[in-house]
Amino acid sequence: MDSFIGIRFKKETAKRFQQFSRAHFKSHTEAMAVMLDFFFYNEISPREKLGPTGRTIEANLKKRINAVIAIMRNMEKTQTKPTVAMIESLFQTEEPKKKPLILEKKFVKEKKEVHFQEKRNLNNEL
Template sequence: MEKQSTNGKTKKGTGGYSNITIKKETATRFRSYSKKFNSSHSEVLDGMIQYFKENNLDPFGEGTKIIVDSIKKLERQMMKKFDRLIAIIKNMEKTSIRPTYEMMLILYEAYVKDGRRPKQEPIQIQEERMDFLEPRNTVPKTEHDRMLQEFNEYKKRCNKILNNVEKVEPIMGKPYLKINMGIGDFESLIYQLK
């Protein structure tokens, strides 16, 4: 912000303007440059000055030297970090990867020199058993008879349902099956199946 003198007092940022004489080409370049920021010319110029001050930049040659020096400094720091990483990887190779490789190589060479191959277990074929005809889990005769009776009843109900099934072929659509059964019989069947 500019300082403006009024009545012998200095005020900061009062919004007054001052004229600066610059070349016409420079003014045109500055106007087109400041349009990019959607700010007034004063704000853009003030921002540029602030940027130069904060970064210790000299617009007449020393500024680029400072930037190049800082880039070189960063590059040197990165190279030191890369050197550290390479040293860590070489150390890992020396202390853990290489010895493990050497041990595996020694074991492999010893195995090849020994000439022994792992023994393969002969495959044992189970003999055919004939005792499957003998009852293992026996149930009492009464239990067996009751289960047989329930099975026969179930079979009769299934046959009764299958006898009530008829094929329906509509004029349009796919054919389907229809069961002729009363609602009470259907509910009874659901109850029995639960």
């Protein structure tokens, strides 16, 4: 069995470590070893900031997404809808009114009345 050594911590820090260790690990030794390994393998210092937190990243993403949505709505109003309306009006099929051609003449109904009558030859009929 490994031997133990005593390290002096302030009471508040020791209590915080004990609570954290009990919540995540089986023993305090395991908790400390994992934390030291984390800093060693990732080559970071516990004093340096790792950058924005998840909350700030999420807030920034929401802002950008809202900006993109606003841009798309504006494009839809100013470009897409008018263009679609113009294209639809081009493809609507309305029968154009039939206008008679200039060269086409309308024939008037012929009257069956005879304007001239042939002379009857009275001699031949008798």
